[in-house]
Amino acid sequence: MKPASPFLELEGNPKVPVTFDGDVFELPLGANLAAALLAAGVQVFRHTPVSGAPRAPFCMMGACFDCLVEIDGVVRQACMLEVTQGLCVSRPGTGEATDATE
Amino acid sequence: MQQNDLIVIGAGPAGMAAATEATSHGLTVTLLDEQPRAGGQIYRDVDRVADKRGDILGKDFTYGRTLTGGLRASGTTHLTGAMVWSIEDGFRVSFTKDGRAAQITGSHILLATGALERPMPVPGWTLPGVMTAGAGQILLKQSGVLARRAVLVGSGPLLYLIAAQMVRAGTPPMALVETQTRGDMARAMRDIGGAMRGWPYLVKGVRMLATIIRARVPRYVGATDIAIEGRAQAEAVTFNVAGRAKRIACDTVLLHHGVVPNTQAARSLDVPHRWDDGQQCFVPELDTWGGTGVDGLFIAGDGAGIGGAKVAEMAGRIAAIRIAEAVGRLTVQQRDARAAPLLRSRASDNAIRPFLDKAYPAYQPALTPEDATIVCRCEEVTAGDIRRYAGLGCLGPNQTKAFGRPGMGPCQGRYCGLTVTALLAEANAQTPEQTGYYRIRPPLKPVTLGELAMMDTPEPDAAE
Amino acid sequence: MEADYAIIGGGVVGLSVAWGLLKRGKRVIVIDGDDGAFRASRGNFGLVWVQSKGMNQPRYARWSQQSAAIWAEFAEELGDNTGHAVPLEQKGGYDLHFSEETLQETVEKYETLKAQLDGDYPYEVLGHNALRKEEPHIGPKVVGAILHHQDGHANPLRLLTALADDVRRMGGTVLNGKTVTDVTKPDGFHIQCSDGTVIGAAKVVLSAGLGAAELGPKLGFKAPIRPQRGQVLITEKLPKLINRPSLIARQVDEGGIQIGATNEEVGLNDRVTQPGLSGLAAEAIAAYPALARAQLVRSWGALRVLSPDGLPIYQESPQMPGAFLVTCHSGITLAAAHARLLPDWMERTDAAPDLEVFSETRFAIS
Numbered sequence A: 001m002k003p004a005s006p007f008l009e010l011e012g013n014p015k016v017p018v019t020f021d022g023d024v025f026e027l028p029l030g031a032n033l034a035a036a037l038l039a040a041g042v043q044v045f046r047h048t049p050v051s052g053a054p055r056a057p058f059c060m061m062g063a064c065f066d067c068l069v070e071i072d073g074v075v076r077q078a079c080m081l082e083v084t085q086g087l088c089v090s091r092p093g094t095g096e097a098t099d100a101t102e
Numbered sequence B: 001m002q003q004n005d006l007i008v009i010g011a012g013p014a015g016m017a018a019a020t021e022a023t024s025h026g027l028t029v030t031l032l033d034e035q036p037r038a039g040g041q042i043y044r045d046v047d048r049v050a051d052k053r054g055d056i057l058g059k060d061f062t063y064g065r066t067l068t069g070g071l072r073a074s075g076t077t078h079l080t081g082a083m084v085w086s087i088e089d090g091f092r093v094s095f096t097k098d099g100r101a102a103q104i105t106g107s108h109i110l111l112a113t114g115a116l117e118r119p120m121p122v123p124g125w126t127l128p129g130v131m132t133a134g135a136g137q138i139l140l141k142q143s144g145v146l147a148r149r150a151v152l153v154g155s156g157p158l159l160y161l162i163a164a165q166m167v168r169a170g171t172p173p174m175a176l177v178e179t180q181t182r183g184d185m186a187r188a189m190r191d192i193g194g195a196m197r198g199w200p201y202l203v204k205g206v207r208m209l210a211t212i213i214r215a216r217v218p219r220y221v222g223a224t225d226i227a228i229e230g231r232a233q234a235e236a237v238t239f240n241v242a243g244r245a246k247r248i249a250c251d252t253v254l255l256h257h258g259v260v261p262n263t264q265a266a267r268s269l270d271v272p273h274r275w276d277d278g279q280q281c282f283v284p285e286l287d288t289w290g291g292t293g294v295d296g297l298f299i300a301g302d303g304a305g306i307g308g309a310k311v312a313e314m315a316g317r318i319a320a321i322r323i324a325e326a327v328g329r330l331t332v333q334q335r336d337a338r339a340a341p342l343l344r345s346r347a348s349d350n351a352i353r354p355f356l357d358k359a360y361p362a363y364q365p366a367l368t369p370e371d372a373t374i375v376c377r378c379e380e381v382t383a384g385d386i387r388r389y390a391g392l393g394c395l396g397p398n399q400t401k402a403f404g405r406p407g408m409g410p411c412q413g414r415y416c417g418l419t420v421t422a423l424l425a426e427a428n429a430q431t432p433e434q435t436g437y438y439r440i441r442p443p444l445k446p447v448t449l450g451e452l453a454m455m456d457t458p459e460p461d462a463a464e
Numbered sequence C: 001m002e003a004d005y006a007i008i009g010g011g012v013v014g015l016s017v018a019w020g021l022l023k024r025g026k027r028v029i030v031i032d033g034d035d036g037a038f039r040a041s042r043g044n045f046g047l048v049w050v051q052s053k054g055m056n057q058p059r060y061a062r063w064s065q066q067s068a069a070i071w072a073e074f075a076e077e078l079g080d081n082t083g084h085a086v087p088l089e090q091k092g093g094y095d096l097h098f099s100e101e102t103l104q105e106t107v108e109k110y111e112t113l114k115a116q117l118d119g120d121y122p123y124e125v126l127g128h129n130a131l132r133k134e135e136p137h138i139g140p141k142v143v144g145a146i147l148h149h150q151d152g153h154a155n156p157l158r159l160l161t162a163l164a165d166d167v168r169r170m171g172g173t174v175l176n177g178k179t180v181t182d183v184t185k186p187d188g189f190h191i192q193c194s195d196g197t198v199i200g201a202a203k204v205v206l207s208a209g210l211g212a213a214e215l216g217p218k219l220g221f222k223a224p225i226r227p228q229r230g231q232v233l234i235t236e237k238l239p240k241l242i243n244r245p246s247l248i249a250r251q252v253d254e255g256g257i258q259i260g261a262t263n264e265e266v267g268l269n270d271r272v273t274q275p276g277l278s279g280l281a282a283e284a285i286a287a288y289p290a291l292a293r294a295q296l297v298r299s300w301g302a303l304r305v306l307s308p309d310g311l312p313i314y315q316e317s318p319q320m321p322g323a324f325l326v327t328c329h330s331g332i333t334l335a336a337a338h339a340r341l342l343p344d345w346m347e348r349t350d351a352a353p354d355l356e357v358f359s360e361t362r363f364a365i366s
């Protein structure tokens, strides 16, 4: 179910499913990932490793690192990524460290 | 490894113009930008977006297509999505693209990495729902995403531009909470002479304000005691205006009180910087051409000191002309002839700056915030912590790093550096210049150990 | 300004000594350089380390053991006094090996040293499988490790902050942003700073790190000290991945993985280099493959303060009695010894440790 979002989308684009922390969202293909998640109603992207405080995108230009999410075990900036088909995103630090054996 | 005559970092107006100009003189140029498409901050994604939202964003935005078109036509090698994380003498530039690290070398570097919004640490500024106004604008520009219930807080022309764009997009901000005072405008009037030379900017400013006023967006001028309320999310902005306490409930707060040069890359190369009192920030020390003290290293655009998009474009070309001369593609006479008109119009475009700096000064309480306010967002260090470290003998920000970790998180001080310098300067009764700034080291932005390790060559030629 | 002791250099060595002297009721002034000074105390790896120390000089191994043994008490006292804990963990540390040969060679050396230390050298050898039980993320290339039970690690920056805080709390004067240019001894010592300040003191401790190379001869020391660069990496904060520290990597109390360090003879150059970073990253991934996905957040270069044989120098000036040179390349490990044991040596009490082997007489005049 789509939570009410504080953000409005001006255009409708073709959407693809993206998983964020277990929930599936339909996000516009090729859109900026942080923008798409915000528009889809995601309010908290991560919790800080220092105090656990909630954070969400702040600068949208790759400078503040408050939009960090985890994809394939790597923590990355959502505002520097684009939505792709079947993307699987989680909040950082929630998963166990995985061993890369390849 | 391919040796370039010029490596340009940043594909905003400065970088695009420089790369295009340099290529036209026959230089081998590589342009890198971490964004997936050319444009920089002002012309973000202009090629994809201009047709969809050009009327909302305005002519100053769609103009960017001239530059992206010129760049494409020039045949410059443009590596998109390439995040530069290290620049070493020589020059050796390391970057990550598509999850892999790579390296190029060049005899000249032009840093065109632009500006950052001045950090605005007010109580509550780390809450979800609080963003920079530029972030709000990027959401609109690049993605067509607009905050439904937003309050714009701060000062400066960019604040009005964003408000006007939101009005045109059909969702005006709920209010403009402005920190400049009528006294500021009175002081600025002394620089009106210079401002008149930059009259097109004034006309644009008046038009933007008219758009905002016509849409009946409430404006609160001279606001103080600004704070953001909310538990897990921004819920309201509170402030005082003319002695009265106000509270505006909202979902989104967009903060802005000016832009400052992004000096990370320049500092990593030990380029000397000086404090600019007018712009209240550090700027690199440059010659007319954008040359730094470091041989072969140039800086253009807002990273060289705030001048705006037009000045950035001209400065990019000026630097490129100088570099073309340095590599023997232009004679000194040709260089000077080609640069002269650009140097003249850059000067007249810059004339508006002293007026703007005085009319829309930074919000003082956010330059040296109260004790409880977080200044380092990454490591959650407060202004009070910094003052305590000053009491323990920290004269400069590199000592406070050791004492309390400010500037040691992933943003590497981008959003706390100026605040920490200001707090230490105030506590130690020193100037910002004496206090200094963080020492910036590679990686300029985080890079995975896996990417780094892939570059591990057991060859003995290694750097030193 | 007058004091019993003027301490030149407010890094971890100078502050540890100052702290110890203040505890004995001495009046102490610490003089420290500016924000841009080379400071090993800010760029080190944070190990409180015993194994491999003093392989050719058992007295050094013993001195490191003595310090490690009293470190916890020292940290606790600092924490109590300042209200800010100095994180310390002493549950052993590893020397990781990628080949059976190097592992075997090291064990042989440890056995020799152990005999010289009357058997007080508690270590065990873990094969790959035993090691994997202790460190589930260890990689297949690691054939085994030496686990030394006297090893551990601390938060060196918290140590520095606590010392700076407690030295002031105990009434020490700390002058920051001053560079000492000369020291003379007409009657007492006169310490001159570049800004014109002159400080008088009955005794002087020269603990200026690399700065001692220049100042030392003015006080009658040889001070044969040189810089050696170490590049260090730190990742983003991660869930628990590494239990015990090693010279290759350790997980700091804040969560980041610290990876170190190069050994480079490049003079007074503390920059980082891509080959340096890449080499360290590759080694860390060989030890802990999961690190391949970790983000490197920061790196730095810091300069070690090295004597020709790598051992500390503790020397009273033959020309200017009352002036002491104190310098070492394991200032974190030895912080507790410097704070609690060294003052007895300077004050010539009955409890003074025997530090003869650390005097400058061991260096030939060049």
Ligand SMILES: Cc1cc2nc3c(=O)[nH]c(=O)nc-3n(C[C@H](O)[C@H](O)[C@H](O)COP(=O)(O)OP(=O)(O)OC[C@H]3O[C@@H](n4cnc5c(N)ncnc54)[C@H](O)[C@@H]3O)c2cc1C
Residues within 6 Å of the ligand: A061, B009, B010, B011, B012, B013, B014, B015, B032, B033, B034, B035, B039, B040, B041, B042, B043, B082, B083, B084, B085, B112, B113, B114, B115, B116, B117, B134, B135, B137, B138, B158, B161, B259, B300, B301, B302, B303, B308, B309, B312, B444, B445
């Ligand atoms: C968020 C924001 C919004 C703005 N909006 C406007 C506006 O609407 N109108 C206006 O007149 N002015 C605006 N400005 C002011 C702006 O700084 C200038 O107008 C203009 O964009 C400056 O151009 P530039 O070429 O110097 O830098 P920019 O346009 O900022 O371009 C710099 C480029 O460098 C790239 N870069 C930086 N670091 C790296 C790295 N390590 N590796 C790879 N690439 C890197 C960035 O991705 C960026 O594309 C804005 C500024 C900001 C910060």
Ligand SMILES: Cc1cc2nc3c(=O)[nH]c(=O)nc-3n(C[C@H](O)[C@H](O)[C@H](O)COP(=O)(O)OP(=O)(O)OC[C@H]3O[C@@H](n4cnc5c(N)ncnc54)[C@H](O)[C@@H]3O)c2cc1C
Residues within 6 Å of the ligand: C008, C009, C010, C011, C012, C013, C014, C031, C032, C033, C034, C037, C038, C039, C040, C041, C042, C043, C044, C045, C046, C047, C048, C049, C178, C179, C180, C181, C207, C208, C209, C210, C211, C212, C215, C229, C230, C231, C232, C260, C261, C302, C303, C304, C305, C327, C328, C329, C330, C331, C332, C333, C334
């Ligand atoms: C990469 C690296 C890793 C390390 N890892 C470890 C480890 O794991 N465990 C361990 O125990 N040790 C380690 N060390 C060593 C340890 O950091 C040093 O032994 C210790 O910090 C030395 O402290 P210091 O006070 O002598 O020197 P510094 O920290 O360099 O301090 C010297 C001070 O003297 C001041 N000064 C210099 N000249 C003057 C002057 N003329 N006037 C006034 N002031 C002056 C400077 O401003 C400076 O603050 C490491 C070192 C490095 C470089």
Ligand code: FES
Residues within 6 Å of the ligand: A034, A056, A057, A058, A059, A060, A061, A062, A063, A064, A065, A066, A067, A068, A077, A078, A079, A080
């Ligand atoms: S929102 Fe600031 S880095 Fe992504």
